Amino acid sequence: MQNILTNAMDEASVGLKPFDEPIYITRPLVPTLKQVTEKLKGVWQSKWLTNHGDLHRELEEKLQVVLKVRNVSVFNNGTTALLTALKALDLPQGSEVITTPFTFPATVHCIAWNGLKPVFCDIEPDTMTIDADKIEELVNKNTSAILGVHVYGLPCDVEKIQKVADSYNLKVIYDAAHAFTAEINGKGIGNYGDISMFSFHATKLFHTAEGGCLSYNDDQYIDKLYYLRNFGIKNEEEVVEIGINGKMNEIQAAIGLLNLDLIGEEKLKRKEIKSVYIKHLALLDGITLLEFPKNTTDSMGYFVVKIDQKEFGVSRNEIYDSLKQYNVFARKYFYPLCSEYEPYKQLKSSSTTNLPVANKIKDEVLCLPFYGGLGAVNAGKICKIIEYIKYRNKISTEVSV
Numbered sequence: 001m002q003n004i005l006t007n008a009m010d011e012a013s014v015g016l017k018p019f020d021e022p023i024y025i026t027r028p029l030v031p032t033l034k035q036v037t038e039k040l041k042g043v044w045q046s047k048w049l050t051n052h053g054d055l056h057r058e059l060e061e062k063l064q065v066v067l068k069v070r071n072v073s074v075f076n077n078g079t080t081a082l083l084t085a086l087k088a089l090d091l092p093q094g095s096e097v098i099t100t101p102f103t104f105p106a107t108v109h110c111i112a113w114n115g116l117k118p119v120f121c122d123i124e125p126d127t128m129t130i131d132a133d134k135i136e137e138l139v140n141k142n143t144s145a146i147l148g149v150h151v152y153g154l155p156c157d158v159e160k161i162q163k164v165a166d167s168y169n170l171k172v173i174y175d176a177a178h179a180f181t182a183e184i185n186g187k188g189i190g191n192y193g194d195i196s197m198f199s200f201h202a203t204k205l206f207h208t209a210e211g212g213c214l215s216y217n218d219d220q221y222i223d224k225l226y227y228l229r230n231f232g233i234k235n236e237e238e239v240v241e242i243g244i245n246g247k248m249n250e251i252q253a254a255i256g257l258l259n260l261d262l263i264g265e266e267k268l269k270r271k272e273i274k275s276v277y278i279k280h281l282a283l284l285d286g287i288t289l290l291e292f293p294k295n296t297t298d299s300m301g302y303f304v305v306k307i308d309q310k311e312f313g314v315s316r317n318e319i320y321d322s323l324k325q326y327n328v329f330a331r332k333y334f335y336p337l338c339s340e341y342e343p344y345k346q347l348k349s350s351s352t353t354n355l356p357v358a359n360k361i362k363d364e365v366l367c368l369p370f371y372g373g374l375g376a377v378n379a380g381k382i383c384k385i386i387e388y389i390k391y392r393n394k395i396s397t398e399v400s401v
């Protein structure tokens, strides 16, 4: 078996050796230290480090334009932002929020931390977002809201979801952590639902090291969110809400303002990497590439493939493990499903019969390294490694039969 491999397509003949440095799923955009120091001069002079400083305000104003939304409230991270969004909606304690199991734990934890009950709905096979056609059957008299996730930046079926919500008087919240600058027909994704949350974590295309924001059209949330984000304090003598400390500090805001200037170029670099991945991987049987619907824009946060083990010959897990041997650290976002986590696995809606699509897809998805600094050449090399993994398996299967 070894001989056949060596003669036909061994690692050396295709120029494959592990990367010298680990290749991670992403690397954060960073402005130069000089730029950061320059930007922080005013902060140091004023000694105003947090609590709604000038840079915090400037970032909110700029984000309204970039995200094409009416209102933006920035937070110290996306999770606090989402927690606060749910709090602001005043949903009845113990009521049910229909959501997706195919997401980062924060989405579902925010529901539970608010004293609400998550109810899992299956996902749609192509976009992997909550299946809008399956929401209605989960609605009952205790349902108060729907929390959709624009996973990998792929928009949920926002129109259908709104229709169900309107029929049953439900609130709609979107976790748009992955969807910075995503649009539907030219409209900023943060305009849909009652409130949307964006994450500005270091692993996101646009980041403030840690951070996040809420976007919303209804002005009634401006003051409410302002108070909730700052312990409920209205003024020195009045506390009007059961608030939290969700404030973004000036150092985070400074990084954000500088990064806003960098994301255009970063997106172009990612576009090139995306086209290299597509060119090579589209040729391999058993790999499905994610397609963004025509009327939507890719926010360039993730590059995701789905592996059909039967067709590809190798499972997603084997590819993931084999890539590690080449110093490539792909990620299985989102495996396992949130419905399989200890705190949620007993829920009725966590049953595999309720979530057949999500349970299939969780074993198929693989997020490949995707960031400008990766470069087209390295992206090509990752494709070659994947191709080699497939080929190696094919040869060994042929030899063993």
Ligand code: T4K
Residues within 6 Å of the ligand: 024, 025, 026, 027, 028, 077, 078, 079, 080, 103, 104, 106, 107, 149, 175, 177, 178, 199, 200, 201, 202, 203, 211, 212, 329, 333
């Ligand atoms: N909703 C959704 C749908 C989300 O995906 C997230 C976060 C949230 C809500 C919550 O938003 P935040 O509260 O975080 O704002 C990462 C991120 O930590 C997390 O923010 C993100 N989703 C999730 C999808 O990915 P991990 O556990 O995979 O991160 P970690 O530390 O393994 O980092 C991944 C790779 O990134 C590392 O291997 C190397 C690279 N990296 C990471 C950091 C932190 C760097 O190069 N530099 C860095 O500073 O969760």
